[in-house]
Amino acid sequence: METFGIGEVARRVGVRPSAVRYYEARGLIEPFGRTGGKRVYGQEAVERMALISFAKAVGFSLAEIRKLLAGFPHDTPAGARWSELASAKLIELDAMSQRIDVMRAALRKISECGCSDLDQCAHSIGKISLSFSHREKVPRSGG
Amino acid sequence: METFGIGEVARRVGVRPSAVRYYEARGLIEPFGRTGGKRVYGQEAVERMALISFAKAVGFSLAEIRKLLAGFPHDTPAGARWSELASAKLIELDAMSQRIDVMRAALRKISECGCSDLDQCAHSIGKISLSFSHREKVPRSGG
DNA sequence: TTAGGACTTCAAGCTGACTTGAGGTCAAGA
C-alpha cells in the first residue's frame, strides 16, 4: 500500500503541513500510524483532506466539518448526519447566493456608472445599501 | 439639521457603537463634529454606515471599503475608483457564485443520497472534492 | 445635589484558522 508523509499529503491537497497537524488537533483527520515518530498517511487521507478543503470552500467551519466526518451526537436518529447538515447548509447557501446576486447587480451598476467618488455614486448606491441594511443577517461563512 | 449621537447612528444601521468607533479608527467614517467631547453625526453618516455595511456584506474588507470611500492612491488615473474596484470585485463574485453552485449541487446530492457516514458518501463526494482541490483559490470574503 | 444614562479613551480580550519559532529527533547519504 502506498503511504505518504505529512509533507506529501499537504502538497497533494495544496495546504501546509502545519494545517494538516492543525486539523488533526481539531479532530478532523488522523494518520494511518507512525514510523519513528513521524505521521504516516494512506491515500484515503489525501481524499479526506480534499474533502475537508472542499467543505471549507463550501462554507463549512472546521467544527461543522468535524461533525460531518464524525456524525451527529448519539441522540440523533441514524441515517441523518450528512443529509441533515447538508440540507441545513443548503438553506444558508441559497441565502448567500441571493445576497451575491444583489451585490452583483449593485457592483455592475457601479462599474457602469463611471462615478469617481462617493458623492457622485451615492444616488445609485444609496437605495440599495439602505434597503440592504434592514435585511436580516445571514451567518458568515468561513470566518 | 438633524443630528445623532453615536448610539443612534449605530442603532439605525444595526451595529454597536464600538463598531462605529472602530470604523472611525480605521478611517472609514468621521463624526460631523463634537459637543462636550461626544461625537455628533448627521444623516449622511447613517447612509455612509449603511454603505459600509452593504460593502462588507458584499465581501469587501474594511481596507477595501476605505479605498472605495477615499479613492485610489494619487498615481491612479482619475475616474477609476469605484467602477474599477467594483469590476474587480465582480470577477471575484462570479467565481464565488460558481463555487456556490458547485457546492449546492454537491450538497443536494448528499442530502438526497441518504448516506449516514463518510464511507458510504465517499462515492458521491469523492470526485467532486478531489477535482475541487485542484482549482485555483479564490480569496475569502469576510475574514 | 445627586443619580442616571450616554458617552469618552485606552488597553486587552476574543474567535477562527492557521503560521512561526525554538529546540529536538530520526533516517539516509557522502
Add this chain to the structure above:
DNA sequence: TCTTGACCTCAAGTCAGCTTGAAGTCCTAA
C-alpha cells in the same frame, strides 16, 4: 561521522473585526 532534510512538540504570534472592561466625563432630570 557528519550533515541534510523532513519531521516532531509546544507555545506564542498573526490577522480581521470587533467586543469588553476600567475609569472617567458630561448633561439632564428629580
